[in-house]
Amino acid sequence: MASHHRLRHNDIGDYGSIALLEYLCSDAGRRIELLYLDFNGTGLGDIGLRAVSSYIRGNPTLEVLHLQNNQFTGSQDVIADFTEALNESRVSGLSLAGNPSLSDNLSKALFPNLTTPHLRTLDISLVSLTSDSAPFIINYIQSPRSRHLRELRCNGNRLGPSLRNIVRAIRDQNFSLERLEFFANSGAGVPLANGDDRPSDEEGDDPDLYPLTAMWATLKRCRERNTFLRSTTETEALRLLVVTRCMLFGSHRTREQVRTVTWGDLPAELKLEILSYIAPNLSPSQRIHVTSYAADATTLPPLDRLPTPGKARPSKDATRSSWLHRMESDHFDVTNDTLVRYNH
The missing domain is CATH 3.80.10.10 (Ribonuclease Inhibitor)
Structure with missing residues (x-):
């Protein structure tokens, strides 16, 4: 249809x-x-x-x-x-x-x-x-x-x-x-106006907004900045997903490893500190979302999924977007402690 x-x-x-x-x-x-x-x-x-x-x-x-x-x-x-x-x-x-x-x-x-x-x-x-x-x-x-x-x-x-x-x-x-x-x-x-139409108060001292040509240039820089930040966030989130999958589903104890400290034994604060080196531009809450998603075995794609007759499979881009949306990592988190770095 x-x-x-x-x-x-x-x-x-x-x-x-x-x-x-x-x-x-x-x-x-x-x-x-x-x-x-x-x-x-x-x-x-x-x-x-x-x-x-x-x-x-x-x-x-x-x-x-x-x-x-x-x-x-x-x-x-x-x-x-x-x-x-x-x-x-x-x-x-x-x-x-x-x-x-x-x-x-x-x-x-x-x-x-x-x-x-x-x-x-x-x-x-x-x-x-x-x-x-x-x-x-x-x-x-x-x-x-x-x-x-x-x-x-x-x-x-x-x-x-x-x-x-x-x-x-x-x-x-x-x-x-x-x-x-x-x-x-x-x-x-x-x-x-396209000229120097700045007001007489302190707001007129902002060189990014006066004259008009400066404002359009500022808007262009904002677009470029935001595009870069989203791309970086998505790349790091997917990289972190791969690493946490391996760590969470690969850390099983054997009899010979009873005294070995595994990833699951570490306190949450230390886990987040380690993960911050893998994805430095993600906020702490985003790292938690990615880790929680990775720890949920029901989110693993089934290997035996067959296509539904008459219905196309989702594209790779659509699948990727779905993962990022569910991990709250399809945008740059403005509560991130790296905010000041990208503010201008």
């Missing part, structure tokens, strides 16, 4: 989408394991968005959801309900671009309540965000709730000079975002 469903530019409206989604929520519809659902330009309104929320809530397969260019009114209750459903889904790519009526209500209802660990890409371009949205965006990207988000697109809004505060927050307290787009963000009557 088709795993991608594209309805783009078909004006089915709220009631057409409700009829489709009700079928997809039925027993027969659940057999269609959709990975990609596109409602771009279908005339979807608040009623249709509530139906989308019902469909994605608890959905175990849907990964990409496109809701661009529709007719949402920006009701905070509707957005809050959608956010709650998003937190209970496995959606990794979400686009709400081209819905100008969402405005700042989107930020007020979405970002304070967004907790999903699966979201990797968020596109909120052309939704009429102003500087009033900046505190909500900043609070989210500074919090651990955003550690899995890798791509944020926020083009064509009206964030204006508050964009510099967002870039400052990314520079100082976000180590996961790898792709950032903030193009064409002028304020209402307060354009982002």
Whole structure:
């Protein structure tokens, strides 16, 4: 069955989408394991968005959801309900671009309540965000709730000079975002100038943010830094997994080794100290997660697994991503004691 469903530019409206989604929520519809659902330009309104929320809530397969260019009114209750459903889904790519009526209500209802660990890409371009949205965006990207988000697109809004505060927050307290787009963000009557438009207070002394060209260069360095940190974290986590598997499942006593101190005899503090030399860029909590995962024999891949007829095996990349996600090592942990080393 088709795993991608594209309805783009078909004006089915709220009631057409409700009829489709009700079928997809039925027993027969659940057999269609959709990975990609596109409602771009279908005339979807608040009623249709509530139906989308019902469909994605608890959905175990849907990964990409496109809701661009529709007719949402920006009701905070509707957005809050959608956010709650998003937190209970496995959606990794979400686009709400081209819905100008969402405005700042989107930020007020979405970002304070967004907790999903699966979201990797968020596109909120052309939704009429102003500087009033900046505190909500900043609070989210500074919090651990955003550690899995890798791509944020926020083009064509009206964030204006508050964009510099967002870039400052990314520079100082976000180590996961790898792709950032903030193009064409002028304020209402307060354009982002390319000259030396720094304010007179102490914030204007930050050479990474003034003038505008310096801010874009800072954003580029943040992207490069965060990409490097995630790659390093994932490499070290997989290396540590191999070592701990060998140590945990290979340390069995024999009669001749009764007095030998094995890995299992060591105190937890000493184990973590030894493991820190194998994976120095992982935080202590991440090393514990990797060790616990390695110690669980049920996580070992079965050697006799046969492919299910009509169902493809997961790719190597998908399997690797699943391991890293379950070991909480698919992101750089900002509580890491090496944080200061990578802060600039």
